Amino acid sequence: MIEAFNRWKEGVKEFVPEDRLLVYEVKEGWDPLCTFLGVEVPKGKPFLHLNDSDSFRKLI
Secondary structure, X not given: OHHHHHHHHHHHHHHOOHHHOOXXXXXXXXXXXXXXXXXXXXXXXXXXXXXXXXXXXXXX
C-alpha cells in the first residue's frame, strides 16, 4: 500500500502545477498550510490534532 500511495503521490505531483499543490504532512503544523493558502497563522489556536495517540487511546 505504501508503494502504491507513493506512486499515486508522484503522479499527482506530475499532473498538478507546483504553485497549485501543497505536499504537506500534518506534523508540519500551521505555517506551511497558512503560507500556501495566503492566510495568517491563527493566533492562540493550537494546531488541530484529533488523531494523536492520546485521543486514539481514549476512543478505544
